[in-house]
Amino acid sequence: MPADLSFDQAPPIGVPFRFFLTAPWFGVAAGCLLLWQGGDLLASRWTPGTLALTHLLVLGFMLQAMTGALFQFVPVAAGGNLWRAATVATIVHPAFAVGALLLCTGFLFPWPHCLPAAAALLATAGAIFVAVLGRALFTTPAVGPTVTALRGAAFALAVTLGLGALLVAGLTTGQAWPFADLVHVHVAWGFGGWALLLLAGVSITVVPMFQMTPPFPRRAANMFPWLVAGSLLLWSGRLGVLPAGPAHAGIYALLALAAAYFATTLRLQARRRRKIDDANVLMFRTAMGSGLAAAVLCAWLGTGLAGSDDDRLQLAAGVLLVATFVFAINGMLYKIVPFLNWLHLKRLGGPRALPPNMNRMIPAESMDRQVRMQLAAFALLLAATLWPGLARPAGAALVVSFGWLGRNLIGGVATYRRFRNAIPAASSTRDAG
């Protein structure tokens, strides 16, 4: 019989898994959209198809996986108690999924109710999730840069979803607002606030531990979330509060901070004591490289020099940004899902249970091949921003890579269920999958 687990407050396995198992199919949908629309979709970052593609990846894949990970990470590593996690997940999971689908449908088709319905659903679910997450993060006894970064990420998610809802409201009611400026700020809070602070916050804890690297520089790690928040607030000043100069200083500061984080992580990984090169390490390192390239390209696009307003380069920067977080998430899922399988089976089976070890939950060969396929798919997508004829091959590759990820995760759950069902009923007093 396991001890009282109130200390780690880990949610039932179904809570994170419902998000993880849903996420890859949004990537498959993104690939299908590219297959359908081909190179026309990549004519500019403002086409309805590009907006739908982007949101399938960031609101579909990324938000699902990141929300699921937070349900697990915040109680276990940050000591935060997520209020009624199972109930909140039951509300937030379908709302985020349906909201993302409605939003993308609304971008693609002239159906007037899709966008407002999507905005209402996403804003409501987002408010519930951020409230529960924020409460957990502000009442935890844990301290340090990870908790600070996660608090910032939660706030940034609220701002991103709020600005998204505002954009929908303005567009659907025909307001004469500065939409391009609003979009720039919305994108900065989404990538530079929510996604970057979450990834950095988790990295500060996870990278030194799992890859056995030296720790992140403590002072810099403590200051990072505050500097990111300050940069984002400066950049947001472009919405009629500040002149262009200080606002641009904000975005350049944000890009410099992001680049410093990516470069530091790469430098630490180069000095890791644990020399295992698995799918997780490959994806995390490639993610950092992609992020560094994205930061440099975004900085150049903001210079106003000849060629810096090229639509294709703007799209390329967007692909690199999305790839950064998709790669990191893809790699992390291959650590989280096998470990949660093992942990929950061990708890269900009691002290004498011998669940299969992590490497037997999802075949290593299948994970290695899938992540290489994912890298190839995004390389093709990046190339398609310059040569639109590659859009359909890129779409096909995304369907395969994300579908493969989904299949691997489902396989992991099947292994979990097979062993769970073999555990005698008498010892199975906890949990449900």
Added chain:
Amino acid sequence: MAIAELMHDHHQHCDAAFAEAEDALRQGRWTAGRAALAAFSRDMESHFAAEEDILFPAFEEATGMVEGPTKVMSYEHDQMRDLLSQMMSAADAADADEFAGAAETLLVLMQQHNAKEEHILYPMCDSALDAETLAPRLQQRLAGSDALA
């Protein structure tokens, strides 16, 4: 020295011992790997003993929390002992795949356990306990001796 700093340093020491054993055994250097694994096992047991015999009872007495963090941590110690035993059996049988899987699982379990201790439990210990009195006893036990325990 603060309890958190002392125990964190020993976590790092155990991590280094784990990495050395894993590196040797994954490369098929069985004799050197088994010796490194035995050294890691001794370090890990010293750490568990320092916590279970000295730190946790002191924390429970000072706070009255006998069913909380310390019980969960002790339960996870047992899980880690199981995995270490699987690693040693695999090393003895020169079964590289089984060793790699058990080692991977132990690493993740150990690190999420350490994160909880370092972020939550040890700071609570520093608040609730007299570190100056306790630290020398912990150091002694972490070094593998129970003379002052």
